[in-house]
Amino acid sequence: MYDVELIExxxxxxxxxxxxxxxxxxxxGEFLFLLGPSGCGKTTILRMIGGMxxxxxxxxxxxxxxxxxxxxxxxxxxTVFQNWALFPHKTVSENVxxxxxxxxxxxxTIKAEVTKYLEMVGLADLSNRYPNQLSGGQKQRVALARAxxxxxxxxxxxxxxxxLDLKLRNQMRFEIKRxxxxxxVTAIFVTHDQTEALAMADRIVIMNKGRIEQIGTPSEIYxxxxxxxxxxxxxxxxxxxxxxxxxxADTTTVELSDNCRIDVxxxxxxxxxxxxxxxxxxxKIFVKREPSVSDGCILLEGKLEEITFLGQLLRFHxxxxxxxxxxxxxxGVNRALRYQESENVYMEINPKDCLLIPDxxxxx
Amino acid sequence: xxxxxxxxxxIYKLSEIYRKNRFLIMFMPALILVSxxxxxxxxxxxxxxxxxxxxxxxxxxxxxxxxxxxxxxxxFYLQVIWYTIKIAFSxxxxxxxxxxxxxxxxxxxxxxxxxxxxLLIIIPLWTNLIVRIYGWFVILGRQGLLNSILIKLNLIxxxxxxxxxxxxxxxxxxxxxxxxILLIMISVLEGIEWDIIEAARDLGASRIKSFYEITFKxxxxxxxxxxxxAFVWSVGEYAVPSLLGASSxxxxxxEIADQMLNLxxxxxxxxxxxxxxxxxxxxxxxNNWLTSRSNIGH
Numbered sequence: 001m002y003d004v005e006l007i008e009x010x011x012x013x014x015x016x017x018x019x020x021x022x023x024x025x026x027x028x029g030e031f032l033f034l035l036g037p038s039g040c041g042k043t044t045i046l047r048m049i050g051g052m053x054x055x056x057x058x059x060x061x062x063x064x065x066x067x068x069x070x071x072x073x074x075x076x077x078x079t080v081f082q083n084w085a086l087f088p089h090k091t092v093s094e095n096v097x098x099x100x101x102x103x104x105x106x107x108x109t110i111k112a113e114v115t116k117y118l119e120m121v122g123l124a125d126l127s128n129r130y131p132n133q134l135s136g137g138q139k140q141r142v143a144l145a146r147a148x149x150x151x152x153x154x155x156x157x158x159x160x161x162x163x164l165d166l167k168l169r170n171q172m173r174f175e176i177k178r179x180x181x182x183x184x185v186t187a188i189f190v191t192h193d194q195t196e197a198l199a200m201a202d203r204i205v206i207m208n209k210g211r212i213e214q215i216g217t218p219s220e221i222y223x224x225x226x227x228x229x230x231x232x233x234x235x236x237x238x239x240x241x242x243x244x245x246x247x248x249a250d251t252t253t254v255e256l257s258d259n260c261r262i263d264v265x266x267x268x269x270x271x272x273x274x275x276x277x278x279x280x281x282x283x284k285i286f287v288k289r290e291p292s293v294s295d296g297c298i299l300l301e302g303k304l305e306e307i308t309f310l311g312q313l314l315r316f317h318x319x320x321x322x323x324x325x326x327x328x329x330x331x332g333v334n335r336a337l338r339y340q341e342s343e344n345v346y347m348e349i350n351p352k353d354c355l356l357i358p359d360x361x362x363x364x
Numbered sequence: 365x366x367x368x369x370x371x372x373x374x375i376y377k378l379s380e381i382y383r384k385n386r387f388l389i390m391f392m393p394a395l396i397l398v399s400x401x402x403x404x405x406x407x408x409x410x411x412x413x414x415x416x417x418x419x420x421x422x423x424x425x426x427x428x429x430x431x432x433x434x435x436x437x438x439x440f441y442l443q444v445i446w447y448t449i450k451i452a453f454s455x456x457x458x459x460x461x462x463x464x465x466x467x468x469x470x471x472x473x474x475x476x477x478x479x480x481x482x483l484l485i486i487i488p489l490w491t492n493l494i495v496r497i498y499g500w501f502v503i504l505g506r507q508g509l510l511n512s513i514l515i516k517l518n519l520i521x522x523x524x525x526x527x528x529x530x531x532x533x534x535x536x537x538x539x540x541x542x543x544x545i546l547l548i549m550i551s552v553l554e555g556i557e558w559d560i561i562e563a564a565r566d567l568g569a570s571r572i573k574s575f576y577e578i579t580f581k582x583x584x585x586x587x588x589x590x591x592x593x594a595f596v597w598s599v600g601e602y603a604v605p606s607l608l609g610a611s612s613x614x615x616x617x618x619e620i621a622d623q624m625l626n627l628x629x630x631x632x633x634x635x636x637x638x639x640x641x642x643x644x645x646x647x648x649x650x651n652n653w654l655t656s657r658s659n660i661g662h
Contacts, residue, residue, distance in 0.1 A: 052562050073565050073566070085557065102569045
């Protein structure tokens with residue numbers, strides 16, 4: 001049985017469709033990410049699971065029970081809000097103990113539980129502070145402890161790390177994941193940050209304009225994007241328009257440029273089309289000066305427009321037949337070669353790294 | 365320090381003085397204005413309140429507490445003080461009890477209707493106070509709207525007197541104070557973030573419980589300020605009680621005006637003014653004490 005089931009969920013605000021036909025099943029203990037640009041409906045889905053928002057049509061089931069018309073206080077979900085939404089007039093321990101106090105649990109029990117959860121998030125010595133006396137990271141931990149203390153079946157996290165700086169965000173990612181594993185709680189995490197999703201998720205749901213684009217594990221999403229949107233949104237992707245030459249059962253032959261034909265894996269049918277889109281990740285292209293080519297690879301000639309130093313990598317912008325192609329070089333070998341801007345270079349590509357990008361996801 | 369500028373250069377010295385005292389310097393114009401037009405008159409009035417009245421608008425400098433003793437012991441004046449406080453307290457309570465739900469409702473609204481309701485609150489404030497007070501005569505007078513309605517409905521046989529009563533004073537004061545109190549309370553309630561209430565609901569608080577735990581508790585300091593505002597205003601108001609009140613029910617302000625303008629007993633008038641001032645200040649202090657004690661304001 002699934003912990004959370006969304007069945008043909010729709011949400012309309014007047015004329016705006018926020019969520020359209022979303023169906024999704026989430027297993028017990030799973031860490032699921034809703035990833036998408038702002039306004040894609042991911043937060044609305046989370047709010048419908050939490051009961052802050054009612055679906056226009058469709059059903060939300062939690063542990064098999066239809067909760068569509070049940071108010072948030074009666075649901076077994078609890079939420080970590082985007083700006084943490086701590087109660088400013090209550091101390092850290094009152095904030096954390098709030099959920100238990102609402103259940104009329106004896107004070108001594110609450111006190112013990114609050115201590116336990118504050119220790120878990122590493123804030124035991126700040127129990128008498130007020131929220132405005134805490135740093136962003138500490139507020140984040142209070143919000144997490146406050147949501148977890150009621151032992152929710154489903155933990156909902158609405159961009160909880162977006163207000164933290166990069167270092168702290170990385171640290172909290174690790175910590176949230178550790179706690180989620182330890183408590184084996186089903187968690188749904190909303191974010192627009194793909195790195196966050198790739199780093200923490202068991203499964204990622206990519207959303208766009210209120211619809212699901214793709215559901216999959218981080219590596220499935222990254223290596224086998226099913227739509228152009230997914231491939232563009234998660235990681236960097238170079239797109240090349242190619243002529244379709246021949247479509248076979250498991251390979252498709254395309255023409256990258258004159259006399260340069262490659263076979264790529266067929267992921268979907270492209271019948272009745274003359275043009276298809278090929279995608280290739282920047283780190284899968286190798287820039288060279290000499291036109292030497294490895295086995296099974298092809299070589300494209302382009303003009304180096306710009307080199308950007310990004311710390312762990314060098315990013316090249318190369319123009320090839322009117323397309324701007326991004327190449328990421330993590331190796332550092334090329335750094336020694338001291339490329340000059342506006343010189344001619346060769347890009348080595350292995351056809352196996354090329355993806356045939358569909359315009360739509362036919363599976364959803 | 366840049367090269368070429370000597371430390372003993374007078375421009376450098378002047379700029380140092382400015383840099384170190386710039387807040388004081390910026391504060392100066394306001395300070396001078398307030399000192400001359402507020403503190404000086406108030407303090408000279410305070411001095412006068414200790415002078416001895418010698419009759420016929422004359423008083424001799426000195427130090428006597430007799431004005432204060434007279435005001436605070438004479439049963440007639442004690443009754444005046446009590447009546448003033450009673451009226452101000454009623455106005456405050458009505459403002460808060462009636463105003464809170466209205467303010468809550470408006471603060472939850474959005475869009476056109478909210479602007480419309482806010483305008484309904486603000487527009488009366490554009491009307492002159494005296495005009496509004498006389499407006500109440502049209503409604504409450506013996507030939508007034510309310511009396512004719514009550515007669516039409518056969519609830520009374522003949523006109524009853526509704527003006528020149530404690531009730532009409534309270535109504536007049538409410539007319540003055542209530543819009544402001546509403547505006548204060550609306551802004552207080554609007555300042556409470558919606559996601560905090562959602563967080564409470566999410567953690568198992570019912571609608572009513574989350575209202576009490578979050579909205580109500582968070583709005584208390586603001587409500588206290590609104591109440592303070594209503595009380596201080598009502599306790600010192602002159603025009604409303606003197607025009608709408610009965611001649612037998614006098615407030616401190618009326619007494620002060622009477623002593624100073626008609627009887628020319630400035631020392632006594634001044635001492636009453638300072639008792640009124642002391643009442644306002646003590647209410648302010650009690651308010652602060654209650655607010656800080658109940659752990660609000662964080």
